[in-house]
Amino acid sequence: xxxxxxxxxxxxFCLSGISIAQAAPVRFEFKGDRLGMSLFSFKRHHMASYxxxxxxxxxxxxxxxxxxxxxxxxxxVKHGLVDCLLDTTIVGHEAKDAMYRFVDGxxxxxxxxxxxxxxxxxxxxxxxxxxxERTVSVEPLQNLFGARFDGRTAAxxxxxxxxxxxxxxxxxxxSGFAIIDIPASLTAASRTPQKAAQDF
Numbered sequence: 677x678x679x680x681x682x683x684x685x686x687x688x689f690c691l692s693g694i695s696i697a698q699a700a701p702v703r704f705e706f707k708g709d710r711l712g713m714s715l716f717s718f719k720r721h722h723m724a725s726y727x728x729x730x731x732x733x734x735x736x737x738x739x740x741x742x743x744x745x746x747x748x749x750x751x752x753v754k755h756g757l758v759d760c761l762l763d764t765t766i767v768g769h770e771a772k773d774a775m776y777r778f779v780d781g782x783x784x785x786x787x788x789x790x791x792x793x794x795x796x797x798x799x800x801x802x803x804x805x806x807x808x809e810r811t812v813s814v815e816p817l818q819n820l821f822g823a824r825f826d827g828r829t830a831a832x833x834x835x836x837x838x839x840x841x842x843x844x845x846x847x848x849x850x851s852g853f854a855i856i857d858i859p860a861s862l863t864a865a866s867r868t869p870q871k872a873a874q875d876f
Contacts, residue, residue, distance in 0.1 A: 701835040704806075704855040706786050707764065711837055711857045715758055715781045722762060736760040755867040756780045766790045767797040772850060777864065784860035788853045795851040798841055799830065806832045806839065819847050 703711045709718060715736075722734040735742050737749045738758045752758075760776040769790045777785040790798075803809070809830035817827045827844035838856050845852030 701837075703857075704832075704834055704837045704839050706766075706788070706853075706855060709776065709783065709786060711783055711786075711855060713783045715760075715778045715783070718760065718776065718778075718783060722760075734760060734762050752867070757864055757867055764788070766853060767794040767801060769794040779860050779864040779867070782857075782860065784857040784864060786853075786855050789845050789850050790853070792844065792849050792851045795841070795843055798851070798853060802830070802832065802839065802841055806834070809841075817844055823848075 705711065708721065715738075719734070719736070736758055737743060737760070738753045742749065743753065749759075756779055758778040758781075760778070762774045762776060764771050764774045766774075766788050767790070772789040772791070774786070774788040776783060810833050811831045813829050813831070814826050815829070816824060818824050825844065825848060827842065829840055829842045832839040836858050838858055840852070840854045840856075842852035842854075844850065
């Protein structure tokens with residue numbers, strides 16, 4: 677009888693291990709744009725018709741009006757790197773800028789800069805959706821006028837993805853949000869030296 681019980685427990689353990697191994701973490705997303713989504717799907721989601729910019733203000737470096745204007749940008753596109761700019765909102769605020777980065781046709785980074793007033797609301801939304809942040813770092817900052825202040829960055833991790841909310845980005849009036857596919861960002865950084873700068 678004991679042997680049957682041990683066999684039963686081992687079988688359950690093995691089966692539970694299989695189900696855990698198959699359950700990949702849900703990737704980070706922002707307003708329906710999930711890390712790993714295709715550039716084609718992104719354009720279909722944000723443009724009235726594929727290949728044409730609509731009134732939402734979506735602009736990508738592989739299409740006019742941005743394509744063909746800058747040799748460095750065109751070189752990045754040849755290496756499978758495409759950036760898209762989008763007019764959007766975040767926690768009820770107009771984003772100061774929002775960039776979506778693709779490598780080999782897959783979304784690997786979204787970063788959004790927004791008015792600092794939205795920082796507490798975004799932190800609450802992230803905690804509600806993803807739980808308590810994994811780490812909080814504090815770094816000394818200085819603005820263009822020499823004023824010094826400390827800024828917090830909260831980080832969440834989900835498999836090979838990371839999400840960050842930065843209290844201050846560039847100045848005390850701006851906060852930042854980013855989600856990043858870490859392995860894909862390393863691939864993108866290796867393509868051209870100009871792209872190797874830290875995204876966030």
